[in-house]
Amino acid sequence: MADQLGTLLRTLRKQAGLTQEQVAERSKLGVRTIRRLETGTSTDHRLGTVNQIADALGAGPEERLRLAAALAKTSPEPVSEPEPEPHPEPEPVSASASGAASPSRRIPGALARAAEELANEITRRWQIEEEQRRVHDPFPLPVRWQDAPEVLTDRPENVRRLPPGATAGPIDLNGDLHSVADVYRRIPSGRLVVLGRAGSGKSILTIRFVLDLLATPAPAAAEAGHPIPVIFSLGSWDPTTTALHDWLIGLLLRDHPHLVERVPGGSTLAAALVDANLVLPVLDGFDEIAEGLRPDALEALNSTSIPLVLTSRREEFDKVVRKAGTPLVWAAGVELVDLTPGDLTDYLPRTSRPVNFRGSSRTSGREERYANVWDVVLEALRTQDTPAGRNLARVLSTPLMVILARTIYSEASDIDPADLLDTTRFPTEHSLEEHLLASFVPTVYRRRAPVRSTGGHPRRQPDRDPEQVHRWLGYLAHHLARLNDLDRQDLAWWRIGDSLRPSTRVIAVALTCTLSITVAEWCVGLFVHYLGGGIAAAFGKVLVDGALMGPIAGLAFGCVYGLMQRFGTTAFxxxxxxxxxxxxxxxxxxxxxxxxxxxxxxxxxxxxxxxxxxxxxxxxxxxxxxxxxxxxxxxxxxxxxxxxxxxxxxxxxxxxxxxxxxxxxxxxxxxxxxxxxxxxxxxxxxxxxxxxxxxxxxxxxxxxxxxxxxxxxxxxxxxxxxxxxxxxxxxxxxxxxxxxxxxxxxxxxxxxxxxxxxxxLTRVWLPLTGKLPWDTVAFLDDAYRRGVLRRTGAVYQFRHSRLQHHLGDSFRRLHTDHEPATFRSRARTGARTGARTGSS
Structure with a gap:
């Protein structure tokens, strides 16, 4: 079996026109290692070593698959079915991982099963997330796009991966939210950049893309070698310290811990899936990477040939491309366009219940008439003959702001969306956006009637003070902005305690260890003396022993923790x-x-x-x-x-x-x-x-x-x-x-x-100081169910970065610069009353 691996490596090297010395130099391996692998005399077959050689040879997906299969056969205990005869090598013009432009391929059984499980789990998670965001209630907002500017995309010949001398026209990228997967399959390189301004629907599009691409039954897709699309939030990537390959594997292990299982060759299932190109990275939020790291990130992405989908705000991506002098290589691009007032004509009325206007006299016998609460707003958006109408049309041109407006005004019975046309309160687009952002949390945390569970008992969401909730969420948003390792989006429960000062954490650890040792000394000492019948006489000595032992041991543990913290090893x-x-x-x-x-x-x-x-x-x-x-x-x-x-x-x-x-x-x-x-x-x-x-x-x-x-x-x-x-x-x-x-x-x-x-730290210290509630788990889960947070694998994220930044800024200001948002009741008899609900 080792001869098969060596023969394949030797064949690929000769096809690349390289000597063993050149491969060793490119792969950073020794010449003896290359020679032993090719001759079959090596007894240490590691997947990482073979992958280094594959990178040096510029091996494509099919070649890597064949190498992985040959490597698996060198193990004394293979975990996969026998590999079928290799397919003929594919044409170099099409290396798409979408499964549309490349021939079907069979992969080893262990990887196929892992890919199938991963596909099923991702499908289930994002279906739940899509339901939680109410994307289909009452129907999805239209998300459309146009071709991205040519300067931000690669040449059509490169996108099509054509040989030298060939010419090609632009790829047809026309489509909408329901056809995004089909559009992607038209791209031979498998590389797509999705641009758009904040709140334009990039996240909704990526979720729909993943679900549509996974619509193929998981077992069939896995056995055919189709890659599994996985969404990765780019805000946590530091390309100067972590290679893209390692970062992808790390996040896979974080969100899918079962992939830590080892396969023959020494790597984890997560690494094997990435190495075999069975994971299609959907890199969400290029603009969330620290500004100084974006050129390095683009350079790192351009040093790879893997298919991927990348989303970013247009302005930030444009700035990086112009600075680097190159776009994302081999990538086609689309740019999301704004919603139009016509898009909202059917959508907003169907998000609210009709309001019943009755005559002033109950005995007048006049018929009831119904009008939708959005009629005045829709008329202003249609005509745009006033500054208020034009401002609001520009604000409601993104799905984010439409969803915020719908949540605030359609789902309450005592406030009128016509208030959005008040130019005295909202003279600019910015003031309207700040009002919607600030009013969202108070609105979703308003008191609600209990919902009956399946057993018939009332089940109420916990009633929380909106001001407290705003402060708690603001603290969490502020904590994310302070993280030093770039996790600006991922709200991980094991990292919340890092928001405390290092000295505070050392004190907390020392006190905890002191208490643990002291109580252990007391319990064991009293139990032993109880068995000996002398507990009364020894009671004082036992207490003193515990009081001495505990603080000294606690101090020792605190010092160890402090040293670990000083050298950066306490990121448990x-x-x-x-x-x-x-x-x-x-x-x-x-x-x-x-x-x-x-x-x-x-x-x-x-x-x-x-x-x-x-x-x-x-x-x-x-x-x-x-x-x-x-x-x-x-x-x-x-x-x-x-x-x-x-x-x-x-x-x-x-x-x-x-x-x-x-x-x-x-x-x-x-x-x-x-x-x-x-x-x-x-x-x-x-x-x-x-x-x-x-x-x-x-x-x-x-x-x-x-x-x-x-x-x-x-x-x-x-x-x-x-x-x-x-x-x-x-x-x-x-x-x-x-x-x-x-x-x-x-x-x-x-x-x-x-x-x-x-x-x-999170369940005791932070609640004691008022920064978080005592029931932190229930609070985070409740915020997710109310739509303030979203779940991405093992971590939470704020529903949108705009909301996160707004809450963080509010927390840092201590005293808001904006007046509390006030809503006027919908007119039922002509009278209007004020209702204070939150800050704007």
Whole structure:
């Protein structure tokens, strides 16, 4: 099988006209590595190495597929069905990944199954998201486009991937929201740029594009090798530190943790899917990348040939292209156009209920007449014979502003959309947009009647004060703007605590560890003395021991956390594994279940546990010294005290460190990837991590306890003749081990895991300071259901960047510059009343 891989590599190299030395230089590999792979003498077949060679050779999708299949056959335990005979090599003029311009291809069974699961999950998620955004209620707003300016797109010959000397006219890109997938399939290069101004419907278009492209049944599409479109928010990408390839894999693992499963060759399923061109990146929000990084991002995209879809605001993309002197290579482009008043003529009336105007006299016998609340506004938009009508027509030319206006005015019974024509309150387009943005949150958080559940019981959305909600959402928006690693859109529950100052986080961790160790000391001490019948006499001593042990250990853990924070290693991410007992079945390899090989994982875990445990042991030794000084009245500066303390620091440090390292490494044996549906939502990932941490504690407590008790005996036996007489009674060892097991496990769980950081910082500290509500999970989920937030895999995002920026700016201003929005009731008898609902 190795000969097949070597023969294929050698054939591709000769077709590229390169020597082994040139391939080695391009791929940054050694010549010996290239030679061993081509001759079949290499025993270390890694997918990453083969991908480096494929990049150096300029291999296309079909060649990469054949390389992946040949590589899979070199594994002693292949995970896929036998690969059929390779297809003839495709013509170089068409490398589209859309599946329309390239011949069907079969892919290995393991990747086909992973692609099928990914397609099904993405379809389900975006169908829910589309329903949540009410895109089809009452019908989708028309999203149309025109060809993008030629300066922002590549030449038609390049887009068509034609050979030298060929000429071609522009590609027909005419279409609308319902045909966006068909339009994309007309592009041979598989590269499309979608431009538009803020709120023009780019996000709606990308969702519809993904769903339409996935309309092919998942199994058939996966087996044929059609790529799976996946939306990636570009705002979190730093092209100067992270390659596009690695960034795509990282986000796939974040939103689909089950793809961490390993395949033969050493890579994850996520990496294998990307490497095999089975993922079509839909890169949303090029304009959300930091301005100084946009040229680097365009250069990085141009250094690849993968099919992709890129969305951006027109102005920002135009500026980068002109600065770089090149568009996105091989890319066609469209630009979304504004809505017209005619588009709103049918849409807005159907979003509201007819209002019943009755005569002033109930006995007049006049017939009831009905008029739609939008009639006055639609007439002003149609004629545009007043400044107010012209301003409003320009504002309501984007789907975002139409949706905001519809939410504020169509779904309430006591406010009149004709207020939007008041030039005294809204003299400019900007004032109208700010009014709609500021009024959105108060409107969706107005009191609503309870909805009956399936069981017949009323189910009410929690009533929240709109001013408090505005402050909480403003804090979250402000937090996103302050992130240093460019996650300006992704509101991840495990990152909310990063909004606190570093010193505050260190204090919180120190206090948490102090409490964990103190309570563990008290509980174990009182339990032991209760069994011995002397709890009353020992009560005071137990309290003092805990009061001494806890703060010293907490201070030690706080120092470790502070050092980790100083070197940037405290960005704890949620675990992508679950703990469960499982037997190794015949024909399976445990390496396919976890992130890395068991020995590498155990080694890294052991080192981390050794360092953490040593710190805890040193703290325990210092507390023991203080206890003896306090009870025995021995001077702290005594030579014997100092010598004994140093020996105890070494002994307790090694005992606790080795115990923690062994126990923490043991967790690797019990880890398995998360199921595909376990992290479909942020709340799902949070729940999965809570369960994982809980199981980790259940494993760590007895493991650390036993390891400390027996490790102490081993240390005394080995060091007795080196450092002098030592004492370690087995019962005392179990007492110390129980304290270390309980206190250490809970300290680790609360201070050094993503879920623990969420608990102590987001669920306790931030609510105590009034920056977030106590029921943060319910609050975020409620904001999603009300349409303020949207879900993108494992994270939330604000519904639109304009809304996010508005809320963040409002929070930073402290006192708004705008007056509260006031709405006048719809005229029923000619009278109008004011109703204050929020800030504008």
């Amino acid at each position: 991410k949620p675990a992508r594994v679950q703990l469960r007992l499982r037997l190794r079945l015949p024909g399976t390899d445990i390496r396919t279940h976890v992130g890395r090989g068991p020995m590498r994982t155990f080694t890294s875990r052991f080192v981390a546990g050794l360092l953490g445990g040593f710190v805890m042991g040193a703290g325990c030794a210092c507390a023991t010294t203080l206890e003896r000084v306090l009870y025995n009245q021995i001077p702290l500066t005594s030579g014997a005290v100092i010598e004994g303390t140093l020996i105890n620091v070494l002994g307790y440090g090694l005992i606790f460190g080795s115990a923690a390292g062994l126990a923490y490494g043991l967790l690797a044996v019990l880890e398995a990837p998360l199921d595909i549906a376990s992290s479909a939502t942020p709340a799902g990932l949070l729940s999965a991590n809570r369960a994982t941490v809980s199981r980790q504690v259940l494993v760590l407590v007895p493991a650390v306890t036993l390891a400390i008790a027996l490790g102490g005996l081993l240390f005394v036996a080995l060091m007795q003749n080196i450092v002098g007489p030592l004492s370690w009674k087995l019962l005392d060892g179990f007492f110390i081990g129980a304290v270390g097991g309980l206190g250490g496990a809970f300290s680790y769980a609360l201070a050094f895991t993503a879920w623990g950081q969420w608990v102590i």
